[in-house]
Amino acid sequence: MRFVSHPGAVARGRSSTGAERLPARLGPELLRWFDRHRRPLPWRRDRDPYRIWVAETLLQQTRVAQAAPYFERFVARFPSVRTLARAREGEVLKSWEGAGYYARARRLRHAARIVVGEHGGRLPRTVEALEQLPGVGPYTARAIASLAFDRPVVALEANGLRVAARWVREQRPLASAGVRPRLERVLASVLPSGRPGSFNEAVMELGETVCRPRAPRCPVCPVAFACRARRELADPGAIPRSATRPPRPRVRAAVAVVVLGDRWLVQRRPPGGLLGGLWEFPGGRIETGEDPRDAARRELSEETGAKARRWRALGIVRHAYSHFSVELHVFRATDLQAPPRLGAARRWVTREELARLPIPRATQKIVERFAAGTGPDVTGARRPARPRARRRRPRGTPGA
Ligand code: SF4
Structure with a gap:
């Protein structure tokens, strides 16, 4: 396996607290751990660009554990970019049902039609070309390019950003200007050129299963040696700092x-x-x-x-x-x-x-x-009598 940085080299970057270094052995150690512990997720069965694209689109707003059944159902119904491009919008939305954020499904279908019409049914291979497709943002383009086409680019979603922030002890909230480019730059310097997609997946997997948002499992972390938050803070989980969010209306x-x-x-x-x-x-x-x-x-x-x-x-x-x-x-x-x-x-x-x-x-x-649950029946059909007497609800009072 080749690495961008030469053996023994360290990646250098600037943090809000000073210079930090990432050991060059971080990449190989992380990949070794990933090869042993990676979860058998349905989109990892092969490197089919279409399946990776569908999975990354689902994962934009849906957690991994919840996304798997939706992914299976969607690719069973639309097994290729051509079947998706031919489908009616209603069929696509129905197959997406329950996953939420339906604009993703509409854009996926729209993009599939562009892929078939303008790219001969094959997904483009570069980040720049992928970003031209509806619904494909910078992260998704980088994920597809690295996972499906081995392009040497760093792809950081929420889990990856958190892990990288802890490695370099980033003090600012992740949404702050300049944080993402800085983390991408530091990670790019330890990116294995032979397996960039696996490296990106491994960082996310570490964030999902070990370096969790709260209570990271540092004692079992395979790359604790590379982590400034672990070395320097009493609570590595204090990074990233959360940005104050307005209450949800x-x-x-x-x-x-x-x-x-x-x-x-x-x-x-x-x-x-x-x-x-x-x-x-x-x-x-x-x-x-x-x-x-x-x-x-x-x-x-x-x-x-x-x-x-x-x-x-x-x-x-x-x-x-x-x-x-x-x-x-x-x-x-x-x-x-x-x-x-x-x-x-x-x-x-x-x-x-x-x-x-x-x-x-x-x-x-x-x-x-x-209609099928425990509340009053919209159809007006009589329900079987209950064994115990029910308390009457005053007329017009909501029953939730
Ligand atoms: S040592 Fe702890 S904080 Fe650092 S990457 Fe590992 S799990 Fe995360």
């Missing part, structure tokens, strides 16, 4: 589950934007001081033109997105006075038909809880 919204026989009214969100192209029940934000039931009535009427005589509170469903959380006040609406405007983006569906449409996780929660 909470949005209150009302949802109308309109029932007609055994069908529900659903509509597709506009393409682009949050959850674009997914299907959901009508509803929207509750204005300040507005009663949730009035908000559900108003939203249903404004969005669809429908009016219902009978409304019943089903309960509250909560869901957290990356930058805000929602509290959904869910109502069952029946006995229509005015029908909804129907069209390509709004229709009546049975539960089975809804299961075939791509829907957001929050809508899934509503269906699971009120």
Whole structure:
């Protein structure tokens, strides 16, 4: 195996606390550990660029343990860039369902069409060309280039950044200007030229399994000899310093589950934007001081033109997105006075038909809880009697 730095050399860089050095044997030691301890993740079975690309896209916002089943399902449905390029957007979103951040799936499909149309169905091999594809940012381009094409570039995601920051005792929050380029520069000087992709994976793997965000497992760390945080700090886990985050705003919204026989009214969100192209029940934000039931009535009427005589509170469903959380006040609406405007983006569906449409996780929660779960049933079907008497809930009180 060849290394960029010559044997015995050290990498030098500047830190906010002075000069630091990374021993040249860090690369080989880390790779030796990785070869013994790497987890058998589904995207590691081969070096297929398409599979690496799909995996890296999923891992942009999804943890490794959660990403594996989504990855398996997606590549089983779309085994090649050509099958993905040919697919309809709804099919792609359905296969992505549950993984969240659906813009990733839309961009992946868009990029697949470009790869087929402009690159003959083969992913470009350089960081610069990869970065031209929709959804491929600097990290993802570097990860694909090193993992699939052995390009000698450093790729640092959140785990890798944390590990590298501890190695060089970086004092600033990771998002601070100049921190990422500095860490990439220092790591580039110990990057094994023969196995750059494995080195990048090994750094991330170390961060996932040993050098964890809190309570790093330093006594079993294979590269503790290279770590300034371990040598110089009582608590290496104090690095990186966390940037102060504003509290996540909470949005209150009302949802109308309109029932007609055994069908529900659903509509597709506009393409682009949050959850674009997914299907959901009508509803929207509750204005300040507005009663949730009035908000559900108003939203249903404004969005669809429908009016219902009978409304019943089903309960509250909560869901957290990356930058805000929602509290959904869910109502069952029946006995229509005015029908909804129907069209390509709004229709009546049975539960089975809804299961075939791509829907957001929050809508899934509503269906699971009120149509198949333990809450009141949106279909109005009678549930089997419970063995013990239930306490009556006052009318109109949310049941969550
Ligand atoms: S010695 Fe500890 S802090 Fe340093 S890299 Fe290893 S696990 Fe992380």
